[in-house]
Amino acid sequence: MDFAGKDCLITGGLGFIGSNLAHRLVALGASVHIVDSLIPGHGGNYHNLVGIEHKVTVTEADMRDQAMRSLVRHRDVIFNLAGQVSHLDSMSDPETDLQINCRSQMILMELVRHENPGAIVVYTSTRQIYGKPLDLPVSENHPIRPVDVNGVNNVAGEMYHLLYHDVYGIKTVSLRLTNTYGPRMLLTKGSTQGFITTFVRAALEGGEITLYGDGEQRRDMNEVSDVVEALLRAASTPECFGLAFNLGHFEVVTLRQVAETLQTICPRLTLRYIPWPEEKKRIDIGDYYADFSRFSSTTQWLPRVDLTTGLERMVEFYRVNRQHYWGAL
Amino acid sequence: MDFAGKDCLITGGLGFIGSNLAHRLVALGASVHIVDSLIPGHGGNYHNLVGIEHKVTVTEADMRDQAMRSLVRHRDVIFNLAGQVSHLDSMSDPETDLQINCRSQMILMELVRHENPGAIVVYTSTRQIYGKPLDLPVSENHPIRPVDVNGVNNVAGEMYHLLYHDVYGIKTVSLRLTNTYGPRMLLTKGSTQGFITTFVRAALEGGEITLYGDGEQRRDMNEVSDVVEALLRAASTPECFGLAFNLGHFEVVTLRQVAETLQTICPRLTLRYIPWPEEKKRIDIGDYYADFSRFSSTTQWLPRVDLTTGLERMVEFYRVNRQHYWGAL
Structure with missing residues (x-):
């Protein structure tokens, strides 16, 4: 698709992935609308x-607000990235996660069904829905067995999207x-948003990364x-519509390797097991x-x-911008 | 398990399956508590x-009511059968279904986690979560692809149960x-609760069963x-805990066969395609x-x-009790 002139809505567009997408869409000449509830x-x-603040519109609203009705109208593409991403929070407060x-x-x-059934909707789900892998690499046919409430709710969120394709033809x-x-x-303190934020923060502070066990858990990681x-x-x-797809990377690394790579970039960083x-x-x-x-x-x-x-x-970005990303948590 | 003296809660216990379970448990000597929200x-x-009205306790409450807190305490087994079962309703009012x-x-x-973590909880899900079968017979490893909102929400409901086993050890x-x-x-008029109620009602009334297409869709059916x-x-x-299982029947029948079997029992019944x-x-x-x-x-x-x-x-039961089961829908 040529995104020049396309009208795009990004839910969660002030967040990590959403804002990177907004920068790219602006560069491609798209008209970009952001909605974000700014959950602390x-x-x-x-x-x-x-850099793009005068080229996008931003609405502070929750997906459940009435404002959403007009926001979904007339969009060519809705990138639906809004969501709670903390797995531990979902266990202590499952109601909010739901x-x-x-x-x-x-x-x-x-x-979308009522206001803009011709829109394309791209939803972001998570590998967490597979739970503990039964075999590797994990394909889309792997059984779904979430290990936290966030995973269960993500499964349902994805299924609503696919269902509305099957029943109503929404793309x-x-x-x-x-x-x-x-x-x-x-870059939150603590690790409620995944290991990478904790690791990078420690690297930038010349602090310490704590690895559990031998640090040999393997992961694939995608740069944004x-x-x-x-x-x-x-x-x-169009061949994608109605389907769910994994992303991933050829490069499979251990958490220890991630930490050690950061150590070569930020030599003051120490590792602890x-x-x-x-x-x-x-x-x-x-x-x-x-x-x-x-x-x-x-x-x-x-x-x-x-x-x-x-x-x-990533480290280079935060060396310049760190004061804006040090989370309060 | 010897159910004599066991303390059992049945959610949705005034309903079809729940009440049949209550009769059985009373016969086995269990102490039976029913909670039901009596959704019309x-x-x-x-x-x-x-026949068992003086041998069970009944609380009219929704699962979201405060009354549930004390109801889940001290139970040996919770049979969790409460739920919306109308697939078409779930599409017209997805919020209620959710x-x-x-x-x-x-x-x-x-x-259960907070009040009675030692309880056994048996949840009833539905074949609907598999969607259109990719191969037959459908095993538990078949991909999950619901065809309606009810199916999506049932998937999430089941996953919460299995998750609370994995994380908190609940049985x-x-x-x-x-x-x-x-x-x-x-026996609702119309077909919002599945074909069987419509078929049996027509059979009892000496009416007509309408079959779609050639009526050759195959099903397996379990008597309650x-x-x-x-x-x-x-x-x-105990080997079941943490797992989901299919029920089913050796006897695979077409809807046409179901209708024709009813016709032999109730000869005034007619069939239309x-x-x-x-x-x-x-x-x-x-x-x-x-x-x-x-x-x-x-x-x-x-x-x-x-x-x-x-x-x-089933026909024999309704010949005696029909006035109590003719739904208003």
Whole structure:
């Protein structure tokens, strides 16, 4: 799809992935509308729009607000990225997670159905829905077995999207993201938003990374520019509609390797190994890496950014912008 | 498990399956508590308790009511059967379906976790979660692809149960029911609760059964006494906890065969064939029958009631009790 002149809505557009997508869409000449509820600690950040702040419109609203009705009208593409991303929070407050990740998605699909049934809707799901992998790499046919409430609600959110394709013909597609990293992530203290924010923050502070066990859990990681490219291709490829696809990376790395790569970029960083805390162990999924061949063969997408390049780019961004991303958590 | 003296809660216990379970549990000497919200048109019916009305306690409450907190305490087994069962209603009012089938299940599991984490919880899911079968018979590993909002919310409801086993050790099990029929079903006019109620009502009235297309869609059907036995075995078999199982039947029949069997029991019944209405076709799943070998091998459960016996038993029940089951819809 040529995005020049296209009218795009990004839910969660002040957040990490949403704002990177907004920058790319503006560069491509699209008309970009952002809606974000700015839930504290979830990554929404006006600083993410520096450079494009006069080229996008922003509405502060929850997906459940009446404002959404007019926001979904007349859009060519809706990139639906809004969502709670904290797995531990979803266990301590499952009700809020259900409202944001399950109910809000249903409400959005109802709005699209009634107000703009011709729109393309790209939804971002997560690898978390597979739970502990039974075999590797994990394909889209792997059983779904979430290990936290957030995963259950993400499953439902994705299923609403695919259902509205099947029943109402709405052009929906879901991408199941793996660990995504890069500029404009909120660098929270603690680890409620995944290991990468904790690691990078420690690296920038010359602090310490704590690894559980031997740090040998394997992951595939996508730099955010690769994810943005995947979102654009998903919207542009009619063969994708009605389907869910994994993203992933050729490069499978251990958490230890990620930490050591950061150490080469930020030599003051130290690493420490401790036994698994019980409450982390309970919801850990072991090794994970995806089979993303289905998406590659459908859209010719391939990840372009390797881990070293990606981490260098990320550290460089925060060396300049750190004061805007140090989360309060 | 010897149910004599066991303390059991049945959510949705005034409904079709719940009340049949209550009768069985009372006969086994269990202490039976029923909670039901009596949503109009959903099968809750005090007449279902005739014969055991002085041997059970009934609380009229929604799963979201505060009353549930004390109701889940001190129970040995919670049979969690409450839920919206209308597929068409779930499409016209997805919000209500989400509240009843998704959010209420999460709330119940939170209550069990906090108030009674040692309880056994048996949840009833539905074959609808598989969507249009990709291959037959459908095993538990078949991809999940609901064809209506009710199916999506049932998936989430089941996943909350299994998740709370994995994370908190609660003894949950989910049975994915196929078409269930028998005494104490609400016989609604129209077909919002599945074909069997429409068929049996027509048979009793000497009316007409309308079959779509050639009526050759295949189904497996369980008489409710077989389903009740399965619920008891699921609760009694620790190997089941944390897992979801299909129910099903050896006897795979076409809708036409079901109608013709009813015709032999009620000769005034006539059959008519019409082309598929568009709104039904959109959410039809084609043929379905389950592979239930996993549950059989784990619990030694087998369906005992064949279709002819089951339909005869059902018709006989309504010949005596019809005035209590003619739904207003």
